[in-house]
Amino acid sequence: MTRTAILSDIHGNLSALEAVLADVESQNVDRIVCLGDVIGYGPQPCECLDQVMNFEFCILGNHDSSALFDPEGFNVAAEQAIFWTRAQVECGPEGPEVSLKRMNYLCRMPRIVEEAVPGSGDGELPSLMFVHGSPRGPTNEYVFPEDTQNVKKMEKLFSLFRHLCFQGHTHVPGVFTSDLRFVRPTDTGAGYDISDRNQRLMINVGSVGQPRDGDPRSCYVIHDPEKIVYRRVEYDIEQTVKLIEAEPELDNLLGYRLREGR
Known part of the structure; x- marks a missing residue:
């Protein structure tokens, strides 16, 4: 029985x-995986990348992608932070090697990882999916709790996998059910039952480095077959705030909002 720690949205923290x-x-x-956005916003992108390189795999997040290419759809503070982050990763003090x-690690990050789950039946659809955003838009599409009101969108997303899809991106943890409910972590008790291989769930694992559900503590998920x-x-938090304050090219608000989990 494999137990997996699933992290996401570290954001240089x-x-x-x-x-x-x-x-x-x-x-x-048994293993640690990451759903992307290792970097962006936070003051220690290189150190975080070095840690994540030891994980089993890491999905490409939109901030990871923007460190390689031009950012799109970012606000001023986020765009400024990603340009600063790119410079740190490209020209770190340890030298070009x-x-x-x-940089090569960022370039090799997959957009999606799919795995089989014993007992989930045969078929073309993956029974276990790991993305940053959504099954339809692995890198950039957001799935918010209020999207449970968007029946057409949710039906499409649930049609793209067989059993479980793990995602991040919104920094808001919770379980999306195929009957269009959103179950928050505080309502999952000692754990959310996934033993029924016929159920379909999208599971947002939350954020390690920048939670946005009103709880400033880091959030991640432990997954086993049951x-x-x-x-x-x-x-x-104050250690991260001080490092952001010390870097003129990072907006201090990127640190201050960590105190409130927003």
Whole structure:
């Protein structure tokens, strides 16, 4: 039975990532995966990339993509942060060899990973899917809790996989059900039952480095074949705030909003 720690949206927040990894160590997991946006916003993109390189895989997020190409649809603070982040990754103090290794890792990030789940039946659709955004738009499409009111959109998304789709991007954790409900982590108790291989669920694992559900603690998910469990982890927010304040090219608001989980 494989136990997987699923992280997402680290956003250059090394203090948060280290706290989450310390918690993961206590959870008897077999592997760690990431759903993207390792970088962007936060003050330590290179250090976060170096940690994630040790994971089993990492999906390409929209901020990861924008560090390679021109950002689209970003606000001023986010765009400024991604240009600064790109410069850090391309020209790190460790020298060109290390910088090239990081850039090559970004270039090799897959947009989607699909896996089979025993007992979920045969067919062309993947039974387990990992994306950053959605099954339809793996890198950029948002799926918000209020999208449960958009029947056409949700029916299309649920038609693209057989059992479970793990995603991030919105920084808002929760489980989307095929009958158009959104179950928040506080309502999942000791874990959300996924043992029925015929059910279809989209599972937003939340954000390690920049939660936006009103809870400033880092969020990630532990997945095993029977249930998924949300984990909330406290970290030294003020350490990250101070590092952002010390960098003139990063908007201080990127740090201050961490205190409120917004």
